[in-house]
Amino acid sequence: MLLTPPPLSLYVHMPWCVKKCPYCDFNSHGVRGAPPYEAYIDVLLADLDADLRDFAQALHGRPVETVFFGGGTPSLFAPELVGRFLDGARERLPFAADAEVTLETNPGTVEHGRFDGYLAAGVNRISFGVQSFDDDKLRRLGRIHSAGEAEEAVRQAQDAGYSNINLDLMYALPQQTLEGALEDVERAIALGPTHISHYQLTLEPNTVFAANPPPLPDDDAAWAIQEACEARLAAAGYGQYEISAYAQPGRRCAHNLNYWRFGDYLGIGAGAHGKISDASGVHRRWKSRHPNAYMDAPGLPARIGGDSLIEAADLPFEYMLNALRLIDGVPAADFAQRTGLPAAAIAADRAACIARGWLHDEPDRLKTTELGQRFLNDVIGAFMH
Incomplete structure (x- = not known):
């Protein structure tokens, strides 16, 4: 929560x-x-x-x-x-x-x-x-x-x-x-x-x-x-x-x-994507892509292309997909604050990335090494299950 x-x-x-x-x-x-x-x-x-x-x-x-x-x-x-x-x-x-x-x-x-x-x-x-x-x-x-x-x-x-x-x-x-x-x-x-x-x-x-x-x-x-x-x-x-x-x-x-710090955003317009957090979790909503379809349903449910609540198992990957793009990384405590999950949820994957030289071994920060920046897709993929 x-x-x-x-x-x-x-x-x-x-x-x-x-x-x-x-x-x-x-x-x-x-x-x-x-x-x-x-x-x-x-x-x-x-x-x-x-x-x-x-x-x-x-x-x-x-x-x-x-x-x-x-x-x-x-x-x-x-x-x-x-x-x-x-x-x-x-x-x-x-x-x-x-x-x-x-x-x-x-x-x-x-x-x-x-x-x-x-x-x-x-x-x-x-x-x-x-x-x-x-x-x-x-x-x-x-x-x-x-x-x-x-x-x-x-x-x-x-x-x-x-x-x-x-x-x-x-x-x-x-x-x-x-x-x-x-x-x-x-x-x-x-x-x-x-x-x-x-x-x-x-x-x-x-x-x-x-x-x-x-x-x-x-x-x-x-x-x-x-x-x-x-x-x-x-x-x-x-x-x-x-x-x-x-x-x-x-x-x-x-x-x-x-975006990169896993903040919230309303997505307004044809094809726009949004992310909103509440007590039940992290929601994603996106709008109909084609302008005609979008405009044919002004403010109506048909304007919505899709809605989903991100599964808890997917949140580590979703978070890292954004946060690890930042060269200076993010405070480690932000993971729990932005996802509602405990730090233990990423402990094993984080340790594996540190062992491979992809993440710095800093308890208070999630930050890629130079090697990790070069192979960023692999680093992010390590948190996908």
């Missing part, structure tokens, strides 16, 4: 994008005609109302610490619409005074001057899906922007008053060299973002790239790229705090940290 509920976040899924990228396995849908953006905001608020009713006891009095608009491409929604949702959410839920509110944006979909509007609407953190500063690589990835457009978009956001900006970069791209990957990092650093997400391109099932794989660097080359880029980011003052996340001091992404 959970004695103290974890922090609460709000994830909002905006499912449309201009064009589906060949590597993308997210719940995103290419724009056809004019998507019903205004009506979608109404449905989001109806969805939120219904979740608040269903989880009323578990959510009572808990403030929203972070909000994240993901997609798709949330910047296809006008600032006024984003503001309308945030205003509606604040009427329904208490927000922390310093709540972090992030909006994902594609540099190719932002109109000049829009950043002022998002800032006024309550968005205080912008995340740009740049992926690369090499125009050839951007074309191969199916991106709709150029490197120059990405740089200009970041500068526009800074000019509008944004001081908290993330850039998403991918590495191990088709035929990418070590020098090319480092050039991407250099150009990102030159823009002065507060946060850089740097993650490897992988071939995900049911994507165009999975069906027709491009020529990617092999594992050794990808590892060499990762190590070199990590070193360059560190030298520029970006500390790695998660497998693929680097931040200037005090600029870690609070929303993602809540």
Whole structure:
């Protein structure tokens, strides 16, 4: 049983994008005609109302610490619409005074001057899906922007008053060299973002790239790229705090940290996933994936794609899947606080991982070694039964 509920976040899924990228396995849908953006905001608020009713006891009095608009491409929604949702959410839920509110944006979909509007609407953190500063690589990835457009978009956001900006970069791209990957990092650093997400391109099932794989660097080359880029980011003052996340001091992404620390979050929108803890355990709920099906059931049970209570036997794996991504690990006591299980539930698996050199032998902390970081999937898998 959970004695103290974890922090609460709000994830909002905006499912449309201009064009589906060949590597993308997210719940995103290419724009056809004019998507019903205004009506979608109404449905989001109806969805939120219904979740608040269903989880009323578990959510009572808990403030929203972070909000994240993901997609798709949330910047296809006008600032006024984003503001309308945030205003509606604040009427329904208490927000922390310093709540972090992030909006994902594609540099190719932002109109000049829009950043002022998002800032006024309550968005205080912008995340740009740049992926690369090499125009050839951007074309191969199916991106709709150029490197120059990405740089200009970041500068526009800074000019509008944004001081908290993330850039998403991918590495191990088709035929990418070590020098090319480092050039991407250099150009990102030159823009002065507060946060850089740097993650490897992988071939995900049911994507165009999975069906027709491009020529990617092999594992050794990808590892060499990762190590070199990590070193360059560190030298520029970006500390790695998660497998693929680097931040200037005090600029870690609070929303993602809540995921990795096994916090709670409401998932609103088509295909959105949520996790809520209460006296009976840890619940997961997800919404219908297709926007049409989701919008056809505003606030109704049919909008729910699935509901489940995580079995006690699965909680150690679920917890480690998130917590062990953090480079500094988590306090060992957090496991019991976030899962309701005793430390004894993971004692044997933890000891086995320590013996293999995957976890540090620290009684008060769950933390991977460098070897454990490299073989993270194996470490996490050790807690699956």
